[in-house]
C-alpha cells in the first residue's frame with residue numbers, strides 16, 4: 420500500500436465516483452468490513468447503510484461486543500436478525516465447501532433484499548487480498564471458498580464494490596489507524612462464523628456446545644495473557660469435532676463429543692504457528708470444558724498443526 424492517508428483520500432474519491440446512489444455495506448464487526456464501512460460512510464454519508472447480520476452462528480456475547488465497537492468507530496449501523504434462515508439452509512449439510520457456499524448464498528440473498536428495499540444493487544464488502552487469493556481465481560487453485568467471495572451466485576444482480584481488495588491485514592490495520600477506527604477487542608472471526616467450527620452438521624444443539632467450549636477457551640487464554648503467562652495469540656478458539664468418542668461416567672461408558680482447541684500466532688493469517696501453551700493452561704481448559712459441558716463433551720484435544728500444512732480454521 421502507498422501511504423495510508425493517500426490510500427484513504429483516493430478510496431473516498433473512488434467510492435463517490437463509483438456510487439451515485441444508495442449502497443448497503445456488509446458489516447461483520449471485524450476490522451476489514453468496519454474500515455470499509457467507515458470509508459463508505461465518509462464518502463456517501465447516510466446513503467451507505469452498514470448492516471450487521473445476526474446469523475445465529477455468532478459467539479457468546481458477540482452482538483454486544485460488535486455494537487460497542489461500531490459505536491467507538493463512529494459507524495451508523497443496523498442489526499438484521501436472521502438466525503432461522505441460516506440454520507435452515509445448513510440443515511443436513513456436512514460438506515465444508517457446501518456449507519460455505521450455502522452461507523454465502525444466504526448472505527447474498529439477504530443483502531439483495533436489503534439493497535432492493537433501498538432502491539439500489541450496490542453491495543460494499545471489506546474483502547481483502549488473502550480472501551480472494553485463497554478463494555481461487557483464473558490460474559489459482561481453490562484453497563477455500565471465503566464466504567465473502569465464493570458464495571456469490573452467478574445470477575446475482577448485486578454490484579460488488581471492494582475498496583480494500585488489494586490490501587493485506589497489516590495494511591488494513593494501518594488504514595484503520597488513519598481512520599481512527601480502534602482495534603476491535605476481538606480476534607479475527609470468520610464470516611461463516613461457528614459453522615466452520617462445528618465440523619459436520621450444524622444444528623442449534625451442536626452450535627451451543629461449540630459456543631460454550633469457545634467461551635471457555637477465550638476466557639482461559641485471556642486470563643493467561645493478563646497473567647503474563649503467554650503473549651496475546653492471533654486467534655484462539657474451540658472446534659466441535661464430528662462423531663462420538665467414548666468416555667466414562669461413574670462405572671459406565673458414555674459416548675460424548677470431542678472438542679479441539681486451536682491457538683495460533685500469525686502476522687497476516689497467510690501462515691500461522693500453533694502456540695505451545697503451558698500445560699496448566701491446557702489442563703484448565705480441558706477441565707472446565709468437560710465440567711461446564713458435562714454430559715456433552717467427554718474429550719478435549721489440542722491442535723498442534725501449523726499453517727501450512729493446515730489452515731487456521733478447521734473447515
Ligand code: XMP
Nearest residue numbers: 564565566607608609610611688730731732
Ligand atoms: P484460514 O482458515 O484460511 O483462515 O487459515 C485465515 C484467516 O481468515 C479467517 N477466515 C475467514 N474470514 N471469511 C472471513 O471473513 C471466511 O470465510 C473466512 N475463513 C477463514 C480465519 O479466521 C483466519 O483469521
